[in-house]
Amino acid sequence: MSSVADTSEPIHVDTTDQFHDLIAEHPTVVVDYYADWCGPCKMLEPTVAELAAETDAVVLKLDIEAHQELASEASVRSIPTIQFLADGEESERLVGVHDKSELVEAVESL
Template sequence: MTDDELEEIRRKKLNELRNTGEAGSNDGSEPARASEPISVDGKPELTDTAAEHDVLLVDFYADWCGPCQMLEPVVETTAAETAATVAKVDVDANQQLAAEYGVRGVPTLLLFADGEPVERLVGMQDEAQLRSVIEEYA
């Protein structure tokens, strides 16, 4: 499979995830909220995703990172059970993006509200901490 084919599959999947929940919306004024984390690849995709959702929690992670693996179920639960949309950014595949947001270690979580980064959490977080931060902006 070529890189272009993989990119097309990613784009289609991202669009599917972004559209999750729209059918159940009352009047269409609420943005869709994915119940599963969305994989984000690159700054344009992150910027668009942050603009489309009132509250976006971005998990900067690496596959080789033990704490990132321990945090994954917490992030998935947060996506399913809170008002925030959750995006995941692989720092190995997106080194430039991670650098632009000052990510120096993983896991790093950035919370965006109204398209702007408002909170930064570094290291392992528990579900209660994530819920608390999200509720401040939701």
């Protein structure tokens, strides 16, 4: 699989290896921890898609039901959780639904 991904849309995480590879390959990564049954996650989804389209960050969508181990590694306790990574290290984390401006500000501060 090519490591070149379309970063203008959120990338749905399929495997643990893919998750770690994407974080290693890209300097600015935003991870949206969500679940299909989560109402607030659905409310945040269009904002997350806009973030992917309008910033240089690579936006990953990680289903906590399918990837419980990764969510646990990241100490995700409630959803939605948005994790901001700079060079593989967490620089900020937002829990709950936030305005697009708050998410863009967090990306720009990376």
